[in-house]
Amino acid sequence: MTVAFAGAGNMGGALVERLCEAGWPVAVCDTDPLRQQQALAAGASLADTPLSAVAQLGSQGALVIVVVDADQCRDVLWGEQGASVGLRPGQVVVLCPTIAPEDTVAIAGRLSAQGIDCIDAPMSGGPQRARDGRMSLMVAAPAAVLERQASLLAALSLNVMRISERVGDGARTKLVNNLLAGINLVGAAEALALAGRMGLDLTTTLDVIERSSGQSWIGSDRMRRAIDGDLAPRAHVTLLEKDTRLAVAAARGVGFEGPLGAGAARVFEQAHEAGMADLDDAALLAFLRQTASRP
Structure with a gap:
């Protein structure tokens, strides 16, 4: 299934390369022309906006957000041409930035009101470990949500650690x-x-x-x-x-x-x-x- 990425910097770009190498179709939205070219070279397709990126997702597709802070997460989802307009029930947002737990909970709650699942999934280890699959991926979400996305999580990292079913505990x-x-x-x-x-x-x-x-x-x-x-x-x-x-x-x-x-x-x-x-x-x-x- 296609995976959409919002953010393809040091960590996001490493994950894009990893998924493309493993044969996953990946759509990337990033504002940096250098990151765009790197994503293309890795085998990803480019999307102009988060909304156009998630338009390529299947019924259980995932939007992986790898930006810097909570404001950028909210902009990806609810800003101009934000992804939330195009997300449908059954799809999931994988929230990877390091942000305050209350922001994670608020974002997940807002998505839930739209029928969209959220996996609280911060990561640690640096770009090389992300590229090699050795980074730590700390996930918190209801077990059923994690099971539906188990193949994607396993493709992202060999070190997926289930923290709890309470979104916010990953953060x-x-x-x-x-x-x-x-x-x-x-x-x-x-x-x-x-x-x-x-x-x-x-x-x-x-x-x-x-x-x-x-x-x-x-x-x-x-x-x-x-x-x-x-x-x-x-x-x-x-x-x-x-x-x-x-x-x-x-x-x-x-x-x-x-x-x-x-x-x-x-x-x-x-x-x-x-x-x-x-x-x-x-x-x-x-x-x-x-x-x-x-x-």
Whole structure:
């Protein structure tokens, strides 16, 4: 069955390539001409609007939304030429961005009023893992909805994790994960900035960390690139800035005030303010090496 994509950036584009390679018909709507050409090269067809993209869906087809935030999700669905006008009962919206749980619940509720199912399906792991099928896909929806879309979910990822039947729990789980990812990344950057201040070789230090108790996947992934000076954006600073901010807000919403999350969120905010918004979040190492106070 045809799958429609709204958004074919780093993550969405990787998923488009994966599905096309597996023989799925894919229709892509993206405003970026470069992303459009990449989707065409992968074997997808192009749609000018979200509405025209979902016009190609079958009776149980899916619209996969892979944009940045809740406002963009709402625009895809209910903006000018939005997809909701063309969606029919039996079809499903797969909601992949990292957004606040209350936004996920509100979007799903609005779709439900139209008879449209929604799968709360945030993802984690980066573009290469998405392309290889190794990303984490955290899904929350009624079991019957997940069963109807099981083949699509399996095609998107080899690591589909059913969180619950309550839409919003995928978003909650993703925020918990990304809060820890942000804390780990800030910690790794701080540790290597300290290593540099001590006169240690950063590559050797990271080799040790990776074989010791300080290891984290995101720390190794980002700090290797940072040491090499490779700040081409796979995940912009603004993404974890957004995600950690949302996670801290969600924590406060349930009366939880942890000792580390708000501090990590502030570091991403400061890096943004320092002009690093459009760089890969590996830029945190350079940011902390520049700004850490001297003894």
